[in-house]
Amino acid sequence: MVAALGSWTEGSARGAIEEFLARVTEPNGSGHVEPAARVAVFDNDGTLWCEKPMQPQLDFTIQRLREMADHDVELRTRQPWQAAHTGDLTWLNEALIKHYRGDDSDLAVLMDGVTRAFGEISVEEYQQRVSGFFRTSAHPSLARPYRDCGYAPMAELLRVLDEHGFTSYIASGGDRDFMRPVARTLYGVPPERVIGSSLGLTYRAGAGRAELLYEPTMDFFDDGPEKPVRIWSRIGRRPILSVGNSNGDIPMLAFSELPGAPALRMLVRHDDAQREFDYDAGAEEALDHADRNGWTVVSMRNDWTRVFADPAAKLLGPMGRLPRESDVSDNDSRDTCG
Amino acid sequence: MVAALGSWTEGSARGAIEEFLARVTEPNGSGHVEPAARVAVFDNDGTLWCEKPMQPQLDFTIQRLREMADHDVELRTRQPWQAAHTGDLTWLNEALIKHYRGDDSDLAVLMDGVTRAFGEISVEEYQQRVSGFFRTSAHPSLARPYRDCGYAPMAELLRVLDEHGFTSYIASGGDRDFMRPVARTLYGVPPERVIGSSLGLTYRAGAGRAELLYEPTMDFFDDGPEKPVRIWSRIGRRPILSVGNSNGDIPMLAFSELPGAPALRMLVRHDDAQREFDYDAGAEEALDHADRNGWTVVSMRNDWTRVFADPAAKLLGPMGRLPRESDVSDNDSRDTCG
Numbered sequence: 001m002v003a004a005l006g007s008w009t010e011g012s013a014r015g016a017i018e019e020f021l022a023r024v025t026e027p028n029g030s031g032h033v034e035p036a037a038r039v040a041v042f043d044n045d046g047t048l049w050c051e052k053p054m055q056p057q058l059d060f061t062i063q064r065l066r067e068m069a070d071h072d073v074e075l076r077t078r079q080p081w082q083a084a085h086t087g088d089l090t091w092l093n094e095a096l097i098k099h100y101r102g103d104d105s106d107l108a109v110l111m112d113g114v115t116r117a118f119g120e121i122s123v124e125e126y127q128q129r130v131s132g133f134f135r136t137s138a139h140p141s142l143a144r145p146y147r148d149c150g151y152a153p154m155a156e157l158l159r160v161l162d163e164h165g166f167t168s169y170i171a172s173g174g175d176r177d178f179m180r181p182v183a184r185t186l187y188g189v190p191p192e193r194v195i196g197s198s199l200g201l202t203y204r205a206g207a208g209r210a211e212l213l214y215e216p217t218m219d220f221f222d223d224g225p226e227k228p229v230r231i232w233s234r235i236g237r238r239p240i241l242s243v244g245n246s247n248g249d250i251p252m253l254a255f256s257e258l259p260g261a262p263a264l265r266m267l268v269r270h271d272d273a274q275r276e277f278d279y280d281a282g283a284e285e286a287l288d289h290a291d292r293n294g295w296t297v298v299s300m301r302n303d304w305t306r307v308f309a310d311p312a313a314k315l316l317g318p319m320g321r322l323p324r325e326s327d328v329s330d331n332d333s334r335d336t337c338g
Numbered sequence: 339m340v341a342a343l344g345s346w347t348e349g350s351a352r353g354a355i356e357e358f359l360a361r362v363t364e365p366n367g368s369g370h371v372e373p374a375a376r377v378a379v380f381d382n383d384g385t386l387w388c389e390k391p392m393q394p395q396l397d398f399t400i401q402r403l404r405e406m407a408d409h410d411v412e413l414r415t416r417q418p419w420q421a422a423h424t425g426d427l428t429w430l431n432e433a434l435i436k437h438y439r440g441d442d443s444d445l446a447v448l449m450d451g452v453t454r455a456f457g458e459i460s461v462e463e464y465q466q467r468v469s470g471f472f473r474t475s476a477h478p479s480l481a482r483p484y485r486d487c488g489y490a491p492m493a494e495l496l497r498v499l500d501e502h503g504f505t506s507y508i509a510s511g512g513d514r515d516f517m518r519p520v521a522r523t524l525y526g527v528p529p530e531r532v533i534g535s536s537l538g539l540t541y542r543a544g545a546g547r548a549e550l551l552y553e554p555t556m557d558f559f560d561d562g563p564e565k566p567v568r569i570w571s572r573i574g575r576r577p578i579l580s581v582g583n584s585n586g587d588i589p590m591l592a593f594s595e596l597p598g599a600p601a602l603r604m605l606v607r608h609d610d611a612q613r614e615f616d617y618d619a620g621a622e623e624a625l626d627h628a629d630r631n632g633w634t635v636v637s638m639r640n641d642w643t644r645v646f647a648d649p650a651a652k653l654l655g656p657m658g659r660l661p662r663e664s665d666v667s668d669n670d671s672r673d674t675c676g
Contacts, residue, residue, distance in 0.1 A: 036528065123570055167530075176571070176574075177574070180574045190374065191573065191574030191575060192505075192572065192573045192574055192575070194574065198571065201567045201570060201571070202563075202567075203563035203564075203566045203567060203589050203593070205563075205589060205592055209595075210566070210589065210592040210593045210595075212566055212567065212570050212593070225540075225541035225543075226541075228541045228548070228550055229539045229540075229541060229550065232461055232539060232550050233514070233536065233539070234530065234572060235529065235530045236514075236515070236518045236529030236530055236532065237529060237530070251541050251543065251548065254543055254548040255541070255548045255550070257547070257548075
């Protein structure tokens with residue numbers, strides 16, 4: 001089956017994509033780009049999947065922090081355990097909004113909790129915890145499992161890019177190893193093409209198996225000017241297509257160009273309160289850049305015929321958790337991995 | 339054409355490779371490994387190409403340090419510029435040997451020079467300098483350009499792995515961005531599959547093009563216990579095949595195994611004074627590990643019918659430099675990129 005942009009309306013965003021793809025693939029055209037140089041990068045939170053009312057990674061972390069507070073009374077009066085214990089999403093979300101506005105004070109408090117929550121476990125154990133989370137956890141208000149919270153039009157775009165000889169990477173501020181176990185199912189992106197933030201890792205060899213354990217410190221936070229650094233480190237090329245949705249994506253988009261070649265830079269704008277959410281907070285500067293530099297703004301409301309793929313919402317139990325694991329099939333009818 | 343191990347003698351090393359490949363690819367066999375998990379990692383210096391009397395990267399660096407000393411008299415009495423200026427390979431090589439033995443004092447002095455030599459230039463400018471080096475520079479004693487100093491049996495192995503559904507990465511202590519411009523020509527390995535050490539990088543956006551510049555500090559040195567860390571960071575999987583040649587490769591080899599799956603760990607032993615070099619310095623502990631853990635030791639003298647591919651040695655001018663750029667074709671008759 002030929003992949004197509006069926007979830008995109010016949011508007012300017014779809015037109016910009018189609019024109020760009022035609023130019024770079026036209027064999028003798030002035031904008032032709034050899035397949036090896038057709039590199040695309042996608043932010044994840046708010047670009048490929050829903051990030052409101054909180055990023056899925058934050059919910060995963062909250063569940064872990066809540067577990068810790070359940071076992072340790074003293075933690076319940078300290079952030080971020082207090083917020084997790086009382087379910088105070090406001091404090092947690094504000095920490096991220098503050099970060100996008102240049103104030104990292106609460107983010108530092110949050111990250112201290114996160115690093116304590118996952119320090120000293122092996123990379124394989126973390127993988128299993130993440131996979132378990134996606135088997136059992138659901139979005140708190142959209143009435144669908146987190147693993148059905150990827151944007152259908154973006155999954156389509158990824159398949160269209162595959163068919164046009166592109167290699168697509170996720171380049172996210174989120175935790176690299178949190179996205180890896182599900183990126184192939186959601187987006188058709190294998191683990192080696194997931195770039196993101198990371199805790200430090202320590203190698204430990206003993207009598208048994210050689211292990212890699214997370215350290216209770218961040219190795220790096222892959223956002224803002226760090227994004228082009230991590231993209232170069234991993235790929236060794238500049239992208240020619242990049243998609244983001246917030247101020248932290250500006251350097252990634254600005255870096256995505258080759259001399260004499262077409263480039264497509266896109267910003268997903270969350271203006272769809274009915275089907276998803278409506279917010280520009282943390283994206284003001286990026287939208288301003290888009291306006292001044294001719295980057296393509298994708299309006300969720302106007303440019304997408306649908307936000308999420310079928311199957312439609314599933315019945316959820318109390319607390320937004322899925323009622324039973326057996327209700328969630330491991331094989332979605334929509335297989336996004338062309 | 340089906341790739342084959344024609345440069346490998348019918349010995350135990352070739353047998354171990356063939357048995358391993360048969361096991362992991364046998365569709366219903368107990369050792370079957372799905373293609374996505376067929377990940378192979380190769381050290382570079384002394385494993386894929388010649389590292390004596392010095393690593394090609396060191397020669398590249400010496401040329402740059404010599405340039406600096408030519409312009410600044412004061413540098414000529416300080417290491418590493420003094421060694422570069424007087425052509426004192428002993429000091430430089432000893433710095434690396436000491437490192438492999440756990441003494442990093444001279445390596446620190448060398449790295450300080452290296453970081454000063456390449457700080458503040460853009461990633462693209464560095465690429466051009468490296469490409470220029472490989473167009474014009476030759477091995478000091480083997481009478482062949484550096485770009486013909488890759489081991490033919492290893493290039494064959496990489497092609498055989500391609501045909502068996504493997505994805506192969508370079509995982510080297512050498513500078514990542516030094517290997518990238520030539521890894522495809524020498525080994526058929528694209529830049530996104532080159533893992534190695536790196537200087538720090540800084541993003542700079544101004545009125546013109548957004549740039550990435552090297553910082554005058556190391557970001558990390560990808561050797562020893564850092565190798566598994568970098569492999570995981572980049573790939574998100576454990577390898578099942580790994581090849582090295584020195585003590586710094588021990589953690590990488592130990593990390594290369596999946597539960598219940600076959601694993602092949604190999605060490606290239608330099609015991610061929612006639613065709614290449616004969617040395618175990620810096621590999622003593624690794625050879626001991628191989629002996630105790632059943633890792634496969636590849637004897638260059640006994641296991642390889644040839645070390646380097648044709649075309650044979652080219653006539654060199656004074657100082658081991660190629661007489662004219664036009665004497666070196668960009669298109670080798672042997673194209674290793676299947």
